[in-house]
Amino acid sequence: MSSTEQGTSSAAPAEPTTAPESAAAPEVPESFYYVHGKDKVVHKVSAGALQHSALIHGMISNLGYTEEQAKANPFPFENIDGDILQMVVDWCNQHKGKPTPPEDTNLPKQKEKLFDLVLAVNYLEIKELLTYCCKQVAMMVKGKSPEEIREIWMIPTDAEDEAAEKEAKKRAGKEAAGETAAAAGDAK
Amino acid sequence: MPIALLNFPTDLLGDVFKQCNPFDLYCFSKCSKRARSCVKLGNTKSWKIKNHSMLYIAVCGINPNYKFEQTTDPKDYFMRKSLSDSEEVMFIETGEISELFAYLLDTFGIRKVETLMFCAYDSDDFVTISRAMIDRNVEIEELLFSHVDGEGAEDLMSLTNQMNITNKLLCWHPFPLHFQHQMTQFPKDIEFRTSHWLTIDQLLNCTCVRIELYKSMLSNQELDQFLRKWKTADGFPNLQYLEIESEKIDDKSPILDMIPPIRARLPGVDGVRIMKEDGREGLLSVDFGNSPTLKLVISDPSNE
Numbered sequence: 001m002s003s004t005e006q007g008t009s010s011a012a013p014a015e016p017t018t019a020p021e022s023a024a025a026p027e028v029p030e031s032f033y034y035v036h037g038k039d040k041v042v043h044k045v046s047a048g049a050l051q052h053s054a055l056i057h058g059m060i061s062n063l064g065y066t067e068e069q070a071k072a073n074p075f076p077f078e079n080i081d082g083d084i085l086q087m088v089v090d091w092c093n094q095h096k097g098k099p100t101p102p103e104d105t106n107l108p109k110q111k112e113k114l115f116d117l118v119l120a121v122n123y124l125e126i127k128e129l130l131t132y133c134c135k136q137v138a139m140m141v142k143g144k145s146p147e148e149i150r151e152i153w154m155i156p157t158d159a160e161d162e163a164a165e166k167e168a169k170k171r172a173g174k175e176a177a178g179e180t181a182a183a184a185g186d187a188k
Numbered sequence: 189m190p191i192a193l194l195n196f197p198t199d200l201l202g203d204v205f206k207q208c209n210p211f212d213l214y215c216f217s218k219c220s221k222r223a224r225s226c227v228k229l230g231n232t233k234s235w236k237i238k239n240h241s242m243l244y245i246a247v248c249g250i251n252p253n254y255k256f257e258q259t260t261d262p263k264d265y266f267m268r269k270s271l272s273d274s275e276e277v278m279f280i281e282t283g284e285i286s287e288l289f290a291y292l293l294d295t296f297g298i299r300k301v302e303t304l305m306f307c308a309y310d311s312d313d314f315v316t317i318s319r320a321m322i323d324r325n326v327e328i329e330e331l332l333f334s335h336v337d338g339e340g341a342e343d344l345m346s347l348t349n350q351m352n353i354t355n356k357l358l359c360w361h362p363f364p365l366h367f368q369h370q371m372t373q374f375p376k377d378i379e380f381r382t383s384h385w386l387t388i389d390q391l392l393n394c395t396c397v398r399i400e401l402y403k404s405m406l407s408n409q410e411l412d413q414f415l416r417k418w419k420t421a422d423g424f425p426n427l428q429y430l431e432i433e434s435e436k437i438d439d440k441s442p443i444l445d446m447i448p449p450i451r452a453r454l455p456g457v458d459g460v461r462i463m464k465e466d467g468r469e470g471l472l473s474v475d476f477g478n479s480p481t482l483k484l485v486i487s488d489p490s491n492e
Contacts, residue, residue: 140191141212157220
């Protein structure tokens with residue numbers, strides 16, 4: 001969704017829901033910001049769409065960037081894969097200025113990306129999308145037996161958990177011993 | 189496509205579990221000890237639990253109710269059915285019902301029982317279940333029991349003093365004549381189908397809103413004592429309904445200066461109007477119909 005399209009639709013005289021006052025008010029040009037993920041591909045997103053993200057909204061609310069400044073200073077989200085960020089940006093654009101319906105059919109369907117998507121959405125604090133993603137994760141095990149849930153949600157068995165704990169303890173012990181030895185060396 | 193759920197941060201796990209129903213979380217809890225320990229993140233502590241004898245245990249306080257029923261057929265384990273808009277059922281492996289109670293209470297962190305109902309089955313089970321409630325300081329809104337086997341009812345009555353019963357204690361069990369019990373705490377409502385053991389001293393300390401005693405042994409003099417206390421400004425401030433059936437009620441001695449039967453003079457009125465010192469009114473009647481019964485209905489100031 002481009003800024004031109006957005007501006008045109010909000011100023012269109014045929015809009016039945018537009019109040020006369022707002023139609024008469026001078027059109028405020030929409031501001032845009034730029035974000036990129038791990039892949040450094042920059043996405044142009046309107047401030048309206050970014051309002052869904054509490055994190056980004058908080059970052060941009062007092063910036064007052066010009067278009068050039070915004071372009072020169074894209075927000076880096078190095079912890080988010082490029083394709084995941086693209087999904088999030090698409091969703092924010094699709095839901096710009098609209099409340100999210102309880103059953104959101106616009107969410108990407110790729111289950112293999114769901115884990116990364118949930119983490120990204122959680123990090124970017126997009127509450128409505130997060131609720132929907134969590135619902136998707138919960139739906140994965142609806143009506144399943146414990147054995148099926150163990151597979152779908154990759155739950156380790158008690159024995160695997162115990163082994164991992166032992167291993168972690170062993171590793172921590174080794175690291176502590178290494179630090180003690182290094183400290184002793186420094187003292188000498 | 190699998191997803192490593194336990195790698196989620198804790199707050200996210202909670203967000204996912206909040207979207208799961210009790211059956212899904214029960215099955216998840218069976219995956220491992222670590223899985224079981226996270227279930228409470230889904231705000232499950234606000235749920236309630238109820239049972240219907242040995243037939244089922246249900247998680248309630250949410251809509252629909254989720255009933256856990258036991259089955260001996262392994263083919264049916266974890267099979268689910270929708271019984272109606274307000275009830276779903278899942279079949280699980282047969283085991284001690286007291287263990288299932290404890291498992292659900294601990295896994296979901298539930299601290300409130302909507303209804304605890306015992307009837308005609310091995311007393312060991314409900315004594316064990318009752319002890320589990322006491323140990324966990326679980327609030328029991330309603331406890332109902334009837335015709336339990338052997339000495340179980342007597343054991344259970346002695347446990348009621350340690351149980352945190354808040355709304356209703358309803359006992360239809362026919363206690364033997366030698367049975368004795370001292371109640372040390374009262375829920376809002378009590379109903380005892382055999383109450384010969386409940387003495388006037390206990391009744392004078394009762395804080396209930398509604399009292400129904402059948403097969404009582406209270407006499408006219410004792411009921412007169414109770415009602416004179418009720419008439420004082422601070423006597424039984426919660427009481428709204430009293431019904432006592434007793435073979436000892438007779439037409440020889442007065443109750444509040446009236447010899448039974450005590451009936452309204454006007455047709456269509458349920459009793460004689462009596463008044464407390466604080467101005468509240470009650471309608472008192474004593475009849476000898478099928479069995480001698482005293483009734484007192486007190487006007488509710490909140491409805492005035």
